[in-house]
Amino acid sequence: DAGVIQSPRHEVTEMGQEVTLRCKPISGHNSLFWYRQTMMRGLELLIYFNNNVPIDDSGMPEDRFSAKMPNASFSTLKIQPSEPRDSAVYFCASKQTGTSYEQYFGPGTRLTVT
């Protein structure tokens, strides 16, 4: 299996622009998670989906952030408008619902907002 796939790997954008991050989970996994990692706060859960349905979005920092999962093999995280404080590495992770609880992470998208 190719693992969790994220694109782009790096994104540099100007303040105020819209940013869209993409994720393809591992085939057969029905839970998907979006995290943000910074030096100051470490890894923080933003939102997660079970069977394409958002379950907990309490970690989404504000209305500028939105996430969708239109089908089992694709999810997006959108920031509109972007701000410099959004600069971080964004990870997508997936797992199977059931007896195993471990999540498998993608390589991340490094976002820089200038």
Next chain:
Amino acid sequence: EDQVTQSPEALRLQEGESSSLNCSYTVSGLRGLFWYRQDPGKGPEFLFTLYSAGEEKEKERLKATLTKKESFLHITAPKPEDSATYLCAVQAHGGTASKLTFGTGTRLQVTL
């Protein structure tokens, strides 16, 4: 609120010098404690899951143990390739049961 504290923040070892990393946690009811390894520029890589106090798991030079308040990641005779950041996370029963709360990690450097 679930909390995870890892210590030390950074650790430098010589090759072959064994040591332990600590993960202290506060959680309403522990469903699982997870250890991940993260290399620079990469996503966290799953290592172990521990479910109950007294449980131990091993993988090569790594052994993870669990008590009711903390977990240790023991590294025996480390090699330079063990250099990475090690992350600990907890998952609680109930509520949003899939949510993981991560610590900020221990950066391990193993030198020749």
